[in-house]
Amino acid sequence: MKIALSSSGKDLNSYLDLRFGRCEYFIIYDLEKEKFKVLENKGKYSSGGAGITSAQQLIDESVDGVISNNIGPNAYELLNSSGIKMYKGKNISCKLLIESFKANELEEIKEAGPSQKGGH
Amino acid sequence: MNIAVLSGKGGTGKTTISTNLALLLKANYIDCDVEEPNGFIFLKPEYITKQYVEVEIPEIDEENCTLCGRCVEICKFNALAKAKDKIILFDKLCHSCGACILACPIDAIKFTKRTIGVIEQGKKGEILLKRGLLNIGEPISVPILKELLKDLPEEEINLLDSPPGTSCNVVNVLNYADIAILVTEPTAFGLHDLKMAVELVKRLNIPFGLIINKYDENNLYLKEYIEEEGIKIVGYLPYKKEIAEAYSKGKILIEEKEYKDAFKNIANNIKEVLL
Numbered sequence: 375m376k377i378a379l380s381s382s383g384k385d386l387n388s389y390l391d392l393r394f395g396r397c398e399y400f401i402i403y404d405l406e407k408e409k410f411k412v413l414e415n416k417g418k419y420s421s422g423g424a425g426i427t428s429a430q431q432l433i434d435e436s437v438d439g440v441i442s443n444n445i446g447p448n449a450y451e452l453l454n455s456s457g458i459k460m461y462k463g464k465n466i467s468c469k470l471l472i473e474s475f476k477a478n479e480l481e482e483i484k485e486a487g488p489s490q491k492g493g494h
Numbered sequence: 495m496n497i498a499v500l501s502g503k504g505g506t507g508k509t510t511i512s513t514n515l516a517l518l519l520k521a522n523y524i525d526c527d528v529e530e531p532n533g534f535i536f537l538k539p540e541y542i543t544k545q546y547v548e549v550e551i552p553e554i555d556e557e558n559c560t561l562c563g564r565c566v567e568i569c570k571f572n573a574l575a576k577a578k579d580k581i582i583l584f585d586k587l588c589h590s591c592g593a594c595i596l597a598c599p600i601d602a603i604k605f606t607k608r609t610i611g612v613i614e615q616g617k618k619g620e621i622l623l624k625r626g627l628l629n630i631g632e633p634i635s636v637p638i639l640k641e642l643l644k645d646l647p648e649e650e651i652n653l654l655d656s657p658p659g660t661s662c663n664v665v666n667v668l669n670y671a672d673i674a675i676l677v678t679e680p681t682a683f684g685l686h687d688l689k690m691a692v693e694l695v696k697r698l699n700i701p702f703g704l705i706i707n708k709y710d711e712n713n714l715y716l717k718e719y720i721e722e723e724g725i726k727i728v729g730y731l732p733y734k735k736e737i738a739e740a741y742s743k744g745k746i747l748i749e750e751k752e753y754k755d756a757f758k759n760i761a762n763n764i765k766e767v768l769l
Contacts, residue, residue, distance in 0.1 A: 420572055422571060422572060422587055423571060423572025423573065423584065423587045426572040426573075427572050429575065430566070430576065433575075433576065433577065434576075448587075452577055455577040455578070456577040
């Protein structure tokens with residue numbers, strides 16, 4: 375099982391980036407192997423539809439769950455329709471969040487957060 | 495002849511000026527502020543007809559789609575995404591470019607239509623009044639503007655009441671304009687945003703003149719900039735409580751003699767300076 379965390383940095387001591395579509399990095403943590411890899415979030419550079427780009431990147435990585443804070447309506451729809459579960463994280467280190475996830479302490483996100491989209 | 499009325503800043507008086515000038519010049523009034531068109535409040539058109547504006551969006555034949563993902567890769571607007579077992583369209587991000595249709599190797603995508611707003615057209619006496627209304631929540635208004643601005647009567651004067659700011663909507667309005675009237679107010683914010691509007695009309699090479707609204711002769715925010723840039727001033731409207739009150743009641747200013755004279759002066763200057 376693989377979970378993705380929206381992260382502000384490249385290692386497990388980094389704090390969670392509370393944004394989803396515009397977060398800095400994704401940490402993809404493999405729970406069986408206890409290993410992780412880091413991806414630069416492609417959505418960060420999108421002029422529009424950042425959440426969609428980020429969600430697509432995670433779907434392509436075949437993750438089973440996502441830990442973030444605010445997941446907007448488009449990304450929510452996309453992750454949800456791919457059967458990826460979303461969990462609410464706080465502004466603490468990714469390491470602690472993974473521990474909480476293992477202990478089944480994270481709240482599942484059941485609805486989309488507010489849209490952050492900008493205008494023209 | 496199309497005259498665009500614009501301002502870098504919102505709330506400077508574009509609608510006040512363009513509705514009054516339209517009546518005085520017997521010019522057609524085209525409200526291009528599709529997100530918040532309020533010129534009709536003052537001009538009260540009759541015999542309104544409506545025309546819905548549609549855009550094209552892709553429709554994917556789910557039976558035949560092989561989920562190859564080429565349409566997703568090619569979409570520069572992130573309007574398409576590949577979920578586990580289907581392609582999802584986010585229609586509000588679609589710019590109707592059709593790249594997905596070209597990219598699909600098995601012709602499983604075709605265009606279908608979606609309504610994003612409406613054009614309303616009416617009359618007040620002889621003059622034509624038009625406005626575009628974007629449906630609430632729609633992010634892309636350029637198709638409405640294009641529909642609104644095509645086929646305007648060429649032999650007549652059309653006043654194009656622009657959206658505020660210097661966004662792509664404003665650039666689109668300016669693409670149809672022969673001359674521009676900039677409206678500003680003598681404040682620090684007014685000056686800041688006026689500079690952006692001036693840069694824009696200069697870049698697009700459109701002759702322009704300036705109206706200073708809410709004018710107060712003790713207020714010198716704009717003086718130095720206007721002199722330095724050699725900007726032509728076509729008129730002033732004073733800073734008066736009565737104007738704000740008349741505006742809030744949806745009244746036309748030129749019904750009062752004092753303002754009618756001010757607007758006549760502006761209209762004459764526009765003819766002299768710009769036409």
